[in-house]
Amino acid sequence: MxxxxxxxxxxxxxxxxxxxxxxxxxxxxxxxxxxxxxxxxxxxxxxxxxxxxxxxxxxxxxxxxxxxxxxxxxxxxxxxxxxxxxxxxxxxxxDVELFAQARASLPPHKVVGITGTNGKSTTTALVDHILKSAGRPSLMAGNIGLPILSRDPLQPNQAGEGVYVLELSSYQIDLTQSLACDIAVLLNITPDHLDRYAGFEAYAASKARLFEMQHGEGEAVIGIGDTPSALIARNLKRPSRRITKIAPGVCMDQSRWPSLQGPHNAQNALAAIAVCEALGVENETIDRALASFRGLPHRLERLGEHDGVSFVNDSKATNPASTAPALAAFDRIRWIVGGLPKDDNLDECAPNFGHVVKAYTIGDAGPVYARQLAQYMEVDESEMLTTAVRRAVRDAEPGDTVLLSPACASFDQFRDFEARGECFREAVSIYAGGANG
CATH class of the missing domain: 3.40.50.720 (NAD(P)-binding Rossmann-like Domain)
Structure with a gap:
């Protein structure tokens, strides 16, 4: 520890x-x-x-x-x-502030802090994977589910200083006053957790504090695909600071990165590339690591294929903004959606409705979402997740993707999004013969 x-x-x-x-x-x-x-x-x-x-x-x-x-x-x-x-x-x-106060007594190291409404877990894991592929001592912790104080301190090696890669929620940033990240990353800001803040502006200000704690030094990597993030990038003080802006819509060949599909993962990959380049990792090493990255459970996790039908577990998508890019990542989707809603509409997903062959609604949000979606696509009010999987497997044709991307919290029927994702995995195993990976 x-x-x-x-x-x-x-x-x-x-x-x-x-x-x-x-x-x-x-x-x-x-x-x-x-x-x-x-x-x-x-x-x-x-x-x-x-x-x-x-x-x-x-x-x-x-x-x-x-x-x-x-x-x-x-x-x-x-x-x-x-x-x-x-x-x-x-x-x-x-606990993150305690880590910040402990840094002076740790061996020489760097800290990368990664925040954003969506994509921060994948980006954190990807940076850690690239650094390990380069032989650098690296440790990921924070909101990704690994408390930083429980980890053993990093020791430098011949490849360089150790790097602590921290996924940081707005709640963790709120409880931190002195975490001066060597590289601070903001992926995006969309409405979320507004029950904890006076309004959306206060939520965005919480994210911006990650850069304020850098004291004008260190490097900043910011996605500018949304207005709040773009404003933070524009207003950053520049002396002694290098700012890398990640613009949306950048054309990239993602075909060699099986676990990094979709436009949102293009942004995640660009952010991770910028971080690792700043840490001195060679581009050839970065490229190999992007291809070998396996992703995280419950985040566009490919469970495999059965009779030409793919199965993807995106249970971590607990709001419409995080589901929207998942809908953009596949062409013919049988979409399992619903749960405990954070929003009363799916407007952020609407631009990608054309990719959905049929929706299977579940949970508390099911009836409301079914009425909204019926004007755009065929809908099955499945209510229960296992029922939705069974009916999607029954209906699916070769080339389809059965996608659990609920756009909702899980607490109406499950302990957490992990339990929901495991239920999906088990149902796929039962109804689709295990969907060989």
Whole structure:
């Protein structure tokens, strides 16, 4: 794990004991800090027994702490702990800020921070893959599901300094004050998570802070395919900073990159190329790594083919903006769509409706989406995911792609998008003979 003498002899309050919270707890205790922790779930509190003092932070005297470490899942705008901390003059930080404070004691390294509404997981994994292909010590962490403090520090090797490649959500950026990325990446900004912000402008401002923390130095890579991102690129202070702008619609030969299909993945690839070039990776190495990249589970994941029909798991597409590029990536789609809606329409997907042969609607959004889509395509109100897969397999013809790209959250029927994707995988195995990859 990552530890630091910067934490020694300090007393931290810790709210939230899921993956990132437990990683922070272990790192702080190993660094010689005292921790008082709380989580609303008894099972989570039990995991911290013996490592931390357990105390309800809504009743504790906050004046005795040096800082409060909050899980990114805690909504600062509505949780009363935020107001209590502000009244006590207590800094509110997250595990990424602890990493930022620990950097001074780590071996020489670089940090790449990647944010955006969509595509950041794929881009993070792609940068990490290219660096590893080049022999560089590389470690991906953050919002991709790997808490940074749980990872072991990187050591430089003959190929160069280690590189920490961090996927950063807006929530993590909100809890960070001093993460000066050597290379900061913004892929795009579209409406999402607006329940956590005063409005879309506040959400966009959260993303922009990744560049503000660079202190005018370091490199910036920004996709300018949407107005908010383009404005951030235009307004960046330029002294000591190189800015690479990724424009939409760039023609690229993606035929040799089986896991990087579609216009959105062209943008992801261009961003990763810019990052790795800035880190000194040779273009031949980058090109080979793009071809060998296998992608991530639940993100346009190719499950295989059966009787000429392809099956693609894009369960991570939890909003219309992230589904739209998936619809652009294939020619004849049998589209499984629906779940717990974040938006009441699919307007962002409309330009690609011509690629859809038939839609199979599921979940809470199913009836509403069925009415909207019926004027553009044939619709089957399947309701359940397994039913949608069975009917899509029944209807499919050679050359079709059965695509799960729900444009919705999963919480109406599933624990999370991973569970939804696994259900799709199992249904494909049952109804399509496993869809050999």
């Amino acid at each position: 990552i530890t630091s003498p910067a934490f020694s002899d300090k007393h931290y309050a810790l709210l939230g004991l899921a993956r990132s919270g437990m990683a922070a707890l272990n790192a702080l205790v190993a660094s010689g800090a005292k921790v008082t922790a709380w989580d609303g779930q008894p099972d989570a509190r039990a995991r911290a027994e013996g490592k931390a003092e357990i105390d309800d932070l809504m009743e504790a005297d906050l004046a005795r702490f040096d800082a409060i470490v909050v899980s990114p899942g805690v909504p600062l705008g509505s949780n009363p702990i935020a107001a209590r901390a502000r009244d006590a003059g207590l800094p509110i930080i997250g």
